[in-house]
Ligand code: ADE
């Protein structure tokens with residue numbers, strides 16, 4: 001199998017099936033599983049498993065160009081962010097109607113809840129769906145219905161972040177924001193994802209301002225090793241004044257930017273999947289998670305696009321991160337705590353989740 005990529009932007013190694021087996025002590029793996037956790041960097045469309053793609057295609061009368069699940073999964077070969085995105089956008093075409101978005105979101109939330117995620121803020125890419133004639137009401141409606149059901153049936157709380165697909169036009173992003181604002185009660189924030197090359201964050205300055213004026217929070221991807229990454233990290237920190245940064249690992253190459261992020265109390269949502277930021281690259285010859293923690297940054301860990309990364313969800317991602325980034329138990333607990341502090345929720349709700357974490361750590 002060919003090299004996988006860098007989501008996170010760093011060119012990665014990899015293979016999915018044959019990735020390095022985690023060597024973590026089984027008691028630590030059990031501890032990780034039981035930890036009450038949060039997740040802030042998961043693209044709902046990136047949780048669309050091959051099995052569900054076939055089921056939705058059948059329901060929607062579509063033919064897929066793969067004989068079976070194994071053949072589809074074998075086609076998930078990419079070597080950089082654009083080649084990943086081509087597969088990711090193609091895969092989401094089976095999402096056509098409100099129940100499809102319900103099923104997608106509910107399946108992710110059920111999986112996350114089974115790994116003791118108690119709170120998630122999930123990305124979605126509506127522009128890609130609107131392009132195909134799906135309505136915003138069906139996209140947000142289906143996801144919101146799933147969020148409600150998952151909270152009442154499974155006890156997992158969640159919120160929704162609308163991402164602008166940065167390689168589409170600024171006009172398309174603004175039209176999408178306008179179409180989403182009638183549903184703003186179902187959104188917590190906006191983000192910026194997709195291909196960063198040639199699509200710097202300032203392209204979305206007005207969109208972010210409008211989102212903020214409508215009471216939404218703001219975050220942005222700064223994928224690892226992208227063109228102008230330090231310039232873009234500076235822009236999101238000092239100009240767009242984001243509330244969080246997604247990935248952002250190259251910040252460790254600038255002591256000045258690290259100082260600004262610390263001063264602003266920025267949380268980073270890092271995705272150390274085996275195909276992403278765990279990989280040392282020529283431009284980033286360090287372990288990103290280790291380097292960010294050593295720089296004193298507030299790192300939280302998420303699973304990004306698990307369906308395309310060997311179906312590894314948060315427990316697996318954390319276990320791997322412990323091994324690869326030499327995380328101590330104390331660091332793991334600190335990162336889990338950052339995960340709740342970073343929530344876009346009222347302070348009392350965050351305190352209640354942190355109390356659950358403290359009680360677990362005390363009893364484990
Ligand atoms: N869209 C889905 N996953 C992404 C990632 N990791 N980076 C940028 N855009 C994305």
Ligand code: ZN
Nearest residue numbers: 041193221304
């Ligand atoms: Zn991402």
